[in-house]
Amino acid sequence: xxxxxxxxxxxxxxxxxxxxxxxxxxxxxxxxxxxxxxxxxxxxxxxxxxxxxxxxxxxxxxxxxxxxxxxxxxxxxxxxxxxxxxxxxxxxxxxxxxxxxxxxxxxxxxxxxxxxxxxxxx
Numbered sequence: 001x002x003x004x005x006x007x008x009x010x011x012x013x014x015x016x017x018x019x020x021x022x023x024x025x026x027x028x029x030x031x032x033x034x035x036x037x038x039x040x041x042x043x044x045x046x047x048x049x050x051x052x053x054x055x056x057x058x059x060x061x062x063x064x065x066x067x068x069x070x071x072x073x074x075x076x077x078x079x080x081x082x083x084x085x086x087x088x089x090x091x092x093x094x095x096x097x098x099x100x101x102x103x104x105x106x107x108x109x110x111x112x113x114x115x116x117x118x119x120x121x122x
Contacts, residue, residue: 003110017051024047054075074120081113099120103119
């Protein structure tokens with residue numbers, strides 16, 4: 001018998017809802033390649049207004065060795081796992097600033113995904 005994580009999930013959602021802010025999660029579907037014409041159709045975008053809690057990215061001696069990490073401009077957002085399933089090609093729009101998702105970490109005790117932490121950069 002599995003453990004009931006509903007209290008943990010409720011706590012995470014309450015934190016995101018109470019302390020988070022409205023952002024836009026933009027799902028990107030890449031265009032298809034037409035072999036006959038040699039062209040690629042345009043990407044399509046679907047926007048989802050969601051709540052996200054900005055959390056302080058965890059930097060340590062190992063992340064400092066990664067040249068893709070820029071501590072000054074990287075951000076991390078916590079989002080409810082029930083709202084969207086994030087992908088690295090997707091985009092976060094916070095106000096008028098657009099960020100690319102570069103890392104996705106999930107908090108998943110057992111088989112239940114509670115929330116995602118999204119590392120994003122300009």
